Amino acid sequence: MSDALLGTRALRSLLGDWKDGGGPLYQALFDRIRLLVLDGRIPAGTRLPAERExxxxxxxxxxxxxxxYRELREGGYTTSVRGSGSVTRVPGRAHLAVDAEGGFLDFTKAVMPASPGIALATQQSMDDFGRYLQGPGYNFEGIPELRDAVAARYTARGLPTSREQILVTTGAQAAIALLSRVLLSRGDRALVELPSYPHAYEALALAGARLVPVSVTPGEGWDESALEQLMRRTTPAVGYLMPDFHNPTGESMSDELRERTIDQAMRAGTTLLIDETSGELDIDREGSYLPFAAYATPGDERSVVSIGSVGKTIWDGLRVGWIRAEPGLIRTLAAARPASDLGTPVLEQLIVTRMLDDMPAILEGRREQLRAGRDRLQQLVATGFPEWSAPPVVGGIASWVALGSPVSSQLALAARAEGLLITAGPRFGLDGALERFLRIPLGCPIAQLEQGMDALGRAWQAIMRNPVPGAQAFGDVA
Structure with missing residues (x-):
């Protein structure tokens, strides 16, 4: 039985300009629904509207x-269920590029393998864990040990911080969602980068925000004049920015732009939500940068809220993040938190507390992994994809590769047939833009990177021979 019914109005919105692909209209409709199923925007198990409706x-x-609908059924994208009509499914494929367990090789997540030392830190944390079993497990602010450790890490990096300025969250995404819910009212404007982290777009939109984008271009960075004008003219309630190793372009703001952005935010009454989850993943960037909030003058720091986590540095399986803000906002966030979750698991907080002591060594290891991935990717693109351009990045988790043609969604779809899952460019934008780009992660083992690029090469040749009608404007789920 279907888990959910997709209404006709919702499906029509998802379809967009489905007639623009050329060819028979029934084929264009089939192609568009197929892409929506494959990229997860129509989840498997969803009941489609009746044919007449x-x-x-x-x-x-x-x-x-x-x-x-017949094409969808024959292609394995739907099944007919008595009393439920057409229910979506993802068909099985020959997995030509596979991971160690024989499934799809997954490039949709720009993460790295678990950092060495997690198992030992877990064992060592069990003694500490016993102390917490005597009391309630709920802690809306986070355990004191971790709040102190996060504050100490900021202080060591040049931004003096106290425990009262830290709230521990269940990962960075939970932090973004909580801040959006507390700081935004329906109809407020939110300044965002284009491209950007797609789940941040979603959290801001769910809180009722109207998104106002400013472009970030590989090799050029932020459109500084547009950033200033948008801040002044739209007076956004919040601005969500990634100033260090921006995801997905890898760009970093200059010292001067950081200072100007904070000043503009103060004038506009904008609270800056600064995502620093990749901020310490330096490869070989010249110079060093302080945490963003350190660029604020005394009194202006309240306009900057910092978001961090260990997902990109230690392991994405440790769902621990944090918010750094002035103590009054931390208390407000803690009071609002129970509506969405009741706290971060205690054992994971204890593990992260221990791991933060080893951050310099962990970051050095990550630097070597990312450098190897970046250098190998540039070699593979230069030798196997003459139409593509992989701009050099000096840090971060991914390369924002220019394809030379607006076919990113077609390529992501074709890659599935080769056993590779990868996120198409439009997933990082608004309204179907960015079809000329593809995000390729840098942190996976080199053998997996090479295997994935082989799959992309086969997919690229396939779409060059036989483009998919109407595939533009769709991207995989990140």
């Missing part, structure tokens, strides 16, 4: 919709 909503014949 969809035909009326799209102002086409029922025969056209029937033909498209």
């Amino acid at each position: 969809l035909a009326q909503a799209l102002e086409v014949s029922r025969t056209l919709v029937t033909s498209a």
Whole structure:
């Protein structure tokens, strides 16, 4: 039985300009729904609208919709369930590029393998864990040990911080969602980068924000004049920015731009949400940068809220993040938190507390991993993909590769047939833009990177021979 019904209005919105692909319209409708299923925007197990209802909503014949649904069924993208109509599914494929367990090789997540030392830190944390079993496990601010450790890490990096300025969260995404819910009202504007982290877009939009984008271009960075004008003209309630090793472009703000951005935010009454989850993943960047909030003049720091986590540095399986802000906001966030979650698991907090003591050594190891991935990717692109451009990055988790043609979603779709999952460019943008780009992660083992690039090479040749009609404007889930 289907888990959920997708209404005709919702499907029509997802379809967009589905008639623009050329060829028979039933084929165009089939292709568009197929892409929506494969990229997860229509989840598996979703019941599609009835043929007659969809035909009326799209102002086409029922025969056209029937033909498209037949193609979906024969292609394995839907099943017919008595009493439920057409229910979506993801068909099985020949997995030509596979991971160690025989499944799809996954490039949708720009993460690295677990840092050495987690198992030992877990064992050592068990003694500390016993102390917490005598009391309640809920702690909205986070355990004192971890709050102190995070504060000490900021202080060591040049930003004096106290425990009262730290709230521990269940990863960075939980921090973004909590801040969005507390700081935004429906209809408020939120300044965002384009491209950017897609789940931040979603959290801000769910809080009712209207997103106002400013472009970030590989090799050029932020559109500084547009950033200043948007801040002044739209007076956004919040601005979500990644000033260090921006995801996905890898760009970093200059000292001067950081100072100007904070000053502009103060004038506009904007709270800056600074995502620093990749901020310490330096490879070979010239010079060093302080945490963003350190660039604020006394009194202006309240305009800067910092977001961090260990997902990119230690391991994404440790769902521990944090918010650094002035104590009054921390208390407000802690009071609002129970509506969404009741605290971060205590054992994971204890593990991270121990791991933070070893951050210099951990970061050195990550630096070597990312350098090897970056250098090998540039070699592979230069030798095997003459149409592509992989700009040199000096840090961060991914390369924002220019394809030379607006075919990113087609390429991501074709890569699935080769056993590779990868996120298409539009997933990092708004309204289907960024089809000329593809994000390729740098932190996976070199053998997996090479295997994935081989799969991309086969997919690239396939779409050059036979482009998929109407595939633009869709991207995989990050």
